[in-house]
Amino acid sequence: MAFYFAQLLTGMANASALFLVASGLSIIFGVTRVVNFSHGSLYMLGAYIAYSSMTVLPGIIGFWASILVAGLAVGLIGMIIEVCVLKPIYKAPELFQLVATFGVILVIQDMALLIWGPEDLFGQRAPGFEGVVEIFGERVPSYDLVLIVLAVVVLIGLWYLFTKTRVGILVRAATQDREMVSALGVNQSVLFSGVFFLGAFLAGIGGAAQLPKGSANLLMDFGILAPIFVVVVTGGMGSIWGAFVAAMLISVLQVYGIRFLPNSTLVLMFIVMAVVLVIRPWGLFGKPEAAGDHGSQGPPPKPFRQLDPSGRIIVAVIIAALTLVPLSGVNFLSVLFADIIIFCLFAASLHYILGVGGLVSFGHAAFYGGGAYVAALFVQYAGTPMELALMLAPLGAGFAALIIGWFCVRLTGVYFAMLTLACAQVLWSIVFQWDEVTGGDDGMLSIWPSAWASEPGVYYYLVLVLGVGGVLVLRAMAHTPFGYALRGTRDSALRTEAIGMNVKLIQWMAFVFAGAMAGLAGGLFVFAKGSVFPTEMEIATSFDALIMVFLGGVQSLTGPIAGASVFTLLQDWLSRFEYWRLLLGLLIIFIAILLPGGLAGAVDQVKALLGRAPKDEAAP
Amino acid sequence: MLEISNIHTFYGGAHILHGVSLRVEAGEVVSLLGRNGAGKTTTIKSAIGLVRPRDGRITFDGTETTSWASHRICHLGLGYVPEERRIFSDLTVMENLEVGRRPARDDIPAWTTDTLFELFPNLAERRYNLGGHLSGGEQQMLTIARTLMGNPKLILLDEPSEGIAPVIIEKMAEVIAEFKAAGLTVLLSEQNLHFAKLVSDKAYIIESGEMRYEGTIAELEANSEVREKYLAV
Numbered sequence: 001m002a003f004y005f006a007q008l009l010t011g012m013a014n015a016s017a018l019f020l021v022a023s024g025l026s027i028i029f030g031v032t033r034v035v036n037f038s039h040g041s042l043y044m045l046g047a048y049i050a051y052s053s054m055t056v057l058p059g060i061i062g063f064w065a066s067i068l069v070a071g072l073a074v075g076l077i078g079m080i081i082e083v084c085v086l087k088p089i090y091k092a093p094e095l096f097q098l099v100a101t102f103g104v105i106l107v108i109q110d111m112a113l114l115i116w117g118p119e120d121l122f123g124q125r126a127p128g129f130e131g132v133v134e135i136f137g138e139r140v141p142s143y144d145l146v147l148i149v150l151a152v153v154v155l156i157g158l159w160y161l162f163t164k165t166r167v168g169i170l171v172r173a174a175t176q177d178r179e180m181v182s183a184l185g186v187n188q189s190v191l192f193s194g195v196f197f198l199g200a201f202l203a204g205i206g207g208a209a210q211l212p213k214g215s216a217n218l219l220m221d222f223g224i225l226a227p228i229f230v231v232v233v234t235g236g237m238g239s240i241w242g243a244f245v246a247a248m249l250i251s252v253l254q255v256y257g258i259r260f261l262p263n264s265t266l267v268l269m270f271i272v273m274a275v276v277l278v279i280r281p282w283g284l285f286g287k288p289e290a291a292g293d294h295g296s297q298g299p300p301p302k303p304f305r306q307l308d309p310s311g312r313i314i315v316a317v318i319i320a321a322l323t324l325v326p327l328s329g330v331n332f333l334s335v336l337f338a339d340i341i342i343f344c345l346f347a348a349s350l351h352y353i354l355g356v357g358g359l360v361s362f363g364h365a366a367f368y369g370g371g372a373y374v375a376a377l378f379v380q381y382a383g384t385p386m387e388l389a390l391m392l393a394p395l396g397a398g399f400a401a402l403i404i405g406w407f408c409v410r411l412t413g414v415y416f417a418m419l420t421l422a423c424a425q426v427l428w429s430i431v432f433q434w435d436e437v438t439g440g441d442d443g444m445l446s447i448w449p450s451a452w453a454s455e456p457g458v459y460y461y462l463v464l465v466l467g468v469g470g471v472l473v474l475r476a477m478a479h480t481p482f483g484y485a486l487r488g489t490r491d492s493a494l495r496t497e498a499i500g501m502n503v504k505l506i507q508w509m510a511f512v513f514a515g516a517m518a519g520l521a522g523g524l525f526v527f528a529k530g531s532v533f534p535t536e537m538e539i540a541t542s543f544d545a546l547i548m549v550f551l552g553g554v555q556s557l558t559g560p561i562a563g564a565s566v567f568t569l570l571q572d573w574l575s576r577f578e579y580w581r582l583l584l585g586l587l588i589i590f591i592a593i594l595l596p597g598g599l600a601g602a603v604d605q606v607k608a609l610l611g612r613a614p615k616d617e618a619a620p
Numbered sequence: 621m622l623e624i625s626n627i628h629t630f631y632g633g634a635h636i637l638h639g640v641s642l643r644v645e646a647g648e649v650v651s652l653l654g655r656n657g658a659g660k661t662t663t664i665k666s667a668i669g670l671v672r673p674r675d676g677r678i679t680f681d682g683t684e685t686t687s688w689a690s691h692r693i694c695h696l697g698l699g700y701v702p703e704e705r706r707i708f709s710d711l712t713v714m715e716n717l718e719v720g721r722r723p724a725r726d727d728i729p730a731w732t733t734d735t736l737f738e739l740f741p742n743l744a745e746r747r748y749n750l751g752g753h754l755s756g757g758e759q760q761m762l763t764i765a766r767t768l769m770g771n772p773k774l775i776l777l778d779e780p781s782e783g784i785a786p787v788i789i790e791k792m793a794e795v796i797a798e799f800k801a802a803g804l805t806v807l808l809s810e811q812n813l814h815f816a817k818l819v820s821d822k823a824y825i826i827e828s829g830e831m832r833y834e835g836t837i838a839e840l841e842a843n844s845e846v847r848e849k850y851l852a853v
């Protein structure tokens with residue numbers, strides 16, 4: 001009994017930072033409707049800043065003051081992000097904000113590397129709370145109790161702020177109807193900045209407070225992202241109580257999980273979330289999203305254009321040019337272009353669900369990496385030949401999408417994005433934790449193509465055929481009756497429902513199809529590289545795909561192809577610089593602010609300027 | 621006091637208001653009449669800055685406000701009561717009023733929760749209830765009370781008689797008469813001529829985003845041709 005109680009305390013202590021960070025995310029989302037993907041980075045900065053501050057400030061006061069300093073500093077940084085990055089794009093579709101905050105993650109990652117270096121920095125223990133206390137004969141670190149108290153104090157503080165103060169009431173009102181709040185005389189701009197300060201402050205405190213239990217390191221940002229999304233989705237977006245209860249529930253279960261099922265800790269988190277969402281799709285304390293409340297506020301999406309004859313000629317010329325690549329005799333070029341084609345397929349498959357279907361998936365790497373692992377596992381354990389493995393990859397990924405999609409399509413908008421991300425993290429954690437089968441972090445090596453395709457030049461042709469074929473199939477599928485129905489669900493779910501179509505079923509099928517095509521890209525990738533690592537499944541890979549689609553422009557079927565090509569070349573070029581993430585991050589932010597139509601939109605703008613405006617009429 | 625001159629307002633690419641002009645003098649109650657979709661709400665939203673006219677000029681109390689943010693226009697003394705009421709349903713009646721609260725002005729009497737509860741006794745009983753739990757009529761009163769908490773000089777009332785019971789409509793007419801007596805200026809939009817007749821001095825008629833008629837309420841009553849042409853009977 002005493003043992004379980006001690007475990008309970010450990011779980012609650014772990015929940016503390018999670019709650020602080022998740023509640024900050026939730027508050028920011030509630031008012032501004034922006035999912036701040038850089039929230040994990042703010043948490044990381046909290047730890048780093050506290051570390052530096054503790055080394056300067058002495059003793060007991062220094063320690064506690066450092067936590068506060070970290071919170072305030074991170075709060076200010078959050079405000080700067082809001083003013084510089086988000087203010088210009090509040091009116092843009094939500095994907096812009098998400099991608100821009102992703103750019104912020106990259107910038108902060110390199111800034112942290114630049115300032116604090118690559119090593120883990122171990123923080124000082126809390127003065128006076130270095131030891132353990134005995135509770136019912138069990139030894140519990142006394143700092144754990146401090147963390148629990150901190151969480152409860154913050155919870156009460158937030159409750160007081162939101163129910164007893166004018167500012168809190170304004171924030172709650174703005175969560176419901178910010179336009180009305182501003183018509184009643186409240187300066188939205190100031191309110192938004194203030195809310196960002198508060199949310200970032202909480203993340204900073206969270207990062208600082210957990211320093212004595214761990215270290216400040218560069219993996220903290222992505223590390224906490226999936227858990228806070230799980231907490232926020234499980235607890236209900238915008239609910240402080242929900243964040244508290246969900247953080248406690250998940251952390252405590254995890255502590256017991258480590259005891260009994262050591263290799264399942266990350267999966268356990270997902271199971272809790274899945275159970276909650278099946279029973280309550282909007283989380284424990286959440287409310288259904290008001291329809292039309294967010295999502296794109298920009299002009300309605302333009303219909304996709306089918307290629308005109310000149311476009312077809314251009315495509316034919318590009319494909320013809322691509323067939324010439326291996327003839328150059330430079331292997332490096334075959335490898336680079338094979339990569340580009342694979343990413344084009346990956347990006348095009350994401351675009352199918354995102355651009356055609358209007359569902360912003362943040363976990364598409366699950367299916368790309370999933371396909372890669374399916375192929376690799378079959379080759380390794382069943383001696384499957386490459387040809388068969390390349391067929392199994394999309395099947396396996398499609399199957400994963402079938403299961404994940406069933407949960408995800410029940411939700412829309414931001415909830416959908418968060419859930420896809422969380423699900424992808426689960427697949428990632430299975431691959432990462434299941435050492436014996438997947439090799440864990442070390443990946444799976446020596447997965448080579450069949451003998452006939454072992455030359456890079458020959459394998460390149462295989463990639464060309466399957467990759468370009470896949471892209472063309474995706475394109476064609478946008479112009480089938482199924483594709484029209486899917487666009488119908490994007491533009492008006494209600495109307496589509498009204499004419500007797502099953503919206504969720506259509507979305508689910510599209511999700512599976514997109515997943516399978518991503519799986520094909522993953523399969524091609526494994527044999528191109530001869531190996532696969534968990535990184536193919538991680539959040540950053542999903543984000544890469546999103547950025548490709550976004551760069552190219554969501555409103556065009558050609559967009560993802562252009563985006564993937566430019567992004568791959570750009571990354572290839574930028575990665576020669578030491579701080580390439582910083583450059584890439586800044587570039588992404590600038591594009592989000594300055595090129596709202598992506599590359600395809602920019603091309604259209606240029607064409608319009610040249611007096612050759614594209615026809616807006618849809619092909620049938 | 622409020623002067624809208626020749627505004628053109630768009631939603632995305634759709635051109636909704638084609639050069640709308642109107643004037644409201646201090647102390648007047650003016651009705652903006654028109655059928656469904658005529659552009660009444662769009663005119664009112666343009667005045668409070670919730671949509672921005674692409675062309676034309678809006679001045680309030682001698683200050684040009686055409687491209688101002690809503691909160692600044694509100695600070696000048698323009699109060700907005702939306703058509704859909706837009707109560708904060710998760711907030712109590714008291715909290716809803718708190719959101720609207722602004723400092724008193726020198727030139728007009730200041731409203732407090734107490735004076736508002738005198739005006740709307742039903743709300744007083746329900747002050748700790750959530751906005752979402754009120755009846756339609758109570759929500760209509762709350763949305764007006766919430767705007768009055770900002771001590772506006774001019775109130776924009778968008779279809780105050782829409783979708784509420786006849787008793788409450790009478791109550792609305794009384795309330796508007798009290799505003800007038802207290803020196804407040806009102807611009808209200810209506811489809812219902814009977815209600816407009818009860819309360820207003822002047823009337824404008826808008827149709828397809830263009831102003832079609834301007835005159836006193838008495839003149840409009842005498843002019844059956846215009847009434848039949850532009851207003852539902």
Ligand SMILES: Nc1ncnc2c1ncn2[C@@H]1O[C@H](COP(=O)(O)OP(=O)(O)OP(=O)(O)O)[C@@H](O)[C@H]1O
Nearest residue numbers: 631634636654655656657658659660661662663811
């Ligand atoms: N958000 C919007 N986007 C596009 N068009 C809109 C939007 N809101 C209104 N409209 C269109 O603008 C026109 C004028 O609408 P408005 O709401 O101003 O009319 P109204 O006179 O207030 O009508 P009602 O009596 O129904 O309230 C209508 O044709 C309407 O369809």
Ligand SMILES: [Mg+2]
Nearest residue numbers: 660661662703
């Ligand atoms: Mg209206």
